[in-house]
Amino acid sequence: MEKLIDGGVLPRKIPTHEVIYCRLRDMVLFGQLKPGQPVTIQGLTAQLDAGMTPVREAIRRLTAEGALTLQGNRRVCVPDVALTQLEELAFARLTLEPHLASIACSSLKKSDIIRLEKIDSEINRAIDTGDVQRYLMNNYRFHFDLYEQAQSPILLAIVHSLWLRFGPSLRVVCGRFGTSSLPDRHEEALAAMHAGDAAALARAVEQDIRQGIEQVRQSIATANV
Amino acid sequence: MEKLIDGGVLPRKIPTHEVIYCRLRDMVLFGQLKPGQPVTIQGLTAQLDAGMTPVREAIRRLTAEGALTLQGNRRVCVPDVALTQLEELAFARLTLEPHLASIACSSLKKSDIIRLEKIDSEINRAIDTGDVQRYLMNNYRFHFDLYEQAQSPILLAIVHSLWLRFGPSLRVVCGRFGTSSLPDRHEEALAAMHAGDAAALARAVEQDIRQGIEQVRQSIATANV
DNA sequence: GCGGTGAGAATATGATCAAAATCGCCGCTG
DNA sequence: CAGCGGCGATTTTGATCATATTCTCACCGC
Structure with a gap:
């Protein structure tokens, strides 16, 4: 019964470094941090109001996942993808993500598809209102809600790492061209899900x-011109 | 001139957490740690004669790379791959590694091939003498020396993560069946390199x-029988 | 069998030390 | 005399450690 004393939804307390990791990860994924921007430990301790150790651990984790880069002189910054690296990202994403989607397809329940449709309508609304942040978050949710149904934790982790590398650059694109030019290829995806194809x-x-x-x-x- | 005052080979001092990370990583890769074996912070601080902070950071990094697993109750252990996860590893490795090898092929210099041949002969010697550790190390070197020539840091990091997940299980196989049953498919690989194919x-x-x-x-x- | 209790291990803090970057000062050159 | 480049002090930042606190698990008595 003591599990209810925190009065909350979470039976287990989430450690601080985990919370910091999630917050920092979202900052990278949804474009709060620009490519090339330096990330300092002490800056984050002040900004996120946390101790030094959790911040360090979160940074190490994100560095290992490719979301942040060590600059040799023990500084950390948000990486800026070059063209050559974009080729790598393209190859990996085009190989892994359709595969995950394909596996996931057969185990999709009706309720899953409905949830994805709701997310898609959120995406459309975000595009209409020009809300870049909301677009990015729901686009992420759409893809990973789908991929998670594939029950493939290893591939999911890899794809997650790819999105972390891709995120900041995508944010730059949105900031530059606005949401109007953003893709909405999700209609045919949803149709395929309904058909079980x-x-x-x-x-x-x-x-x-x-x-x-x-x-x-x-x-x-x-940008390179 | 002051760069020489440390009198050493290394102009830049390598931080402790980096050293610890490498050592722990090698322990995972080359089978010093068995699948399922618990990994404690204090155990490592004693074993590696290091402080607590560097060990913590190394563990976080390896956890993010999939080399170690958090057990929910803030314990850490070496993961044991199940059959379903082996399918994931198989798909990812079979997709990415031949691709990397193929890219690397065109930029291979004569000296690179000679180096790889030397590593291969080390592998053969290790198989003959039944030296599992040496086999694993040189097998790793063979593959990654090759893949590195592809100049694809992102894909390389992903493959590295796959090997970290694969390592402990491979070690178990070697321990069970000995080195005699180990594959040596490297001859044809070397032939293809010479031919530039x-x-x-x-x-x-x-x-x-x-x-x-x-x-x-x-x-x-x-094992599951 | 069950709940309390204690040992051990992990988490988190702040202090301390070392390294790096920044900025200002000085001398040199044009 | 003004601009430029290098040198050094200051200050910012990262790395490490010792320690306090919290949590988990297992043991023990009821």
Whole structure:
């Protein structure tokens, strides 16, 4: 019965470093941090109002996942993807994500599809109102809610790491071109789910990824002029 | 001139947490730690003669890379791959590693191939003498020396993470069946390098991976009886 | 069998030390 | 005399440690 004394939804207390990790990760994923921006420990302890150790651990974790980069001189910053690295990201994402989507397809329940449709409508609303942050968050939720159904924790972790590397650049694209130019390839994905057509779903996801990568590629190309 | 005052080979001092990370990583990769074995912070501080903070950071990093697992009740242990996860590892490795090998092929210099041949002869010697540790180390070196030539840091990091998850189980296989049953698919790989045939190299790597995975699969299957 | 209790291990803090970057000062050169 | 470049002190930041606190698990008595 003592489990209720915190009066809350969570029976187990979440350790601080975990909380800090999630907050920092979201800052990277949803574009609160710009590529190239330096990340200091003491800055974060002040900003997030946390101790030094949890912040350090969160940074180490995110560094291992590729969301942050060590600059040799023991400084940490948000990485800026170059064109060559974009090729790597493209290959890995185009290989893994359609595969995950395809596996997930067969185990999708009706309630899952309904949930995904709700997220998709959130995405559309975010595009209409020009709310970049909300678009990014729901786009992330759409993909990972789907991928999670594949029950493949290892591949999921890898894809997660790819999104962490991709996130800041995607944010730059949105900031530059606005939400109007953003892809909405999710209609055909949802249709494929309803039909239970794994191959079609994989194709839809593939097209979605291609479009996103192409936008970042153009953004990088024009930025380097 | 002051750069020489440390009188040493290393102009830059390597931080302790980095050293600890490398040592722990090698322990995982080369089978000093068995699957399921618990990993305690204080145990490592004693064993590696280090402070608590560096050990904590190394553990966080390896956890993020999938080399260690958190057990919910803030314990850490070496993960034991199940059959379902082996499928994931197989898919990811078979997708990424032949690709890396294929890219690397064109940029291989004569000196690179000679180096790889030397490593391969080390592997053969280790198989002959039944030296599992040496086999594992040189097998790792063979693959990653090759993959590094692909100049693809992101994919390399992902593959590295896959090997970290795979390592302990491979060690179990070797311990069970000895080195005599170990694959040596490297001859054809080396031949393909000499010929500059990227496709053939990719096939050779693929066969090598298939064989390794198959052995682990059988090991898991028999262990579960 | 069950709940309390204690040992041990992990988490988290703040202090301390070392390294790096920044900025200002000085001398040199054009 | 003004601008430039290098040198050194200050200050910011990272690395490490010792320690306090919290949590888990297992043992023991009821």
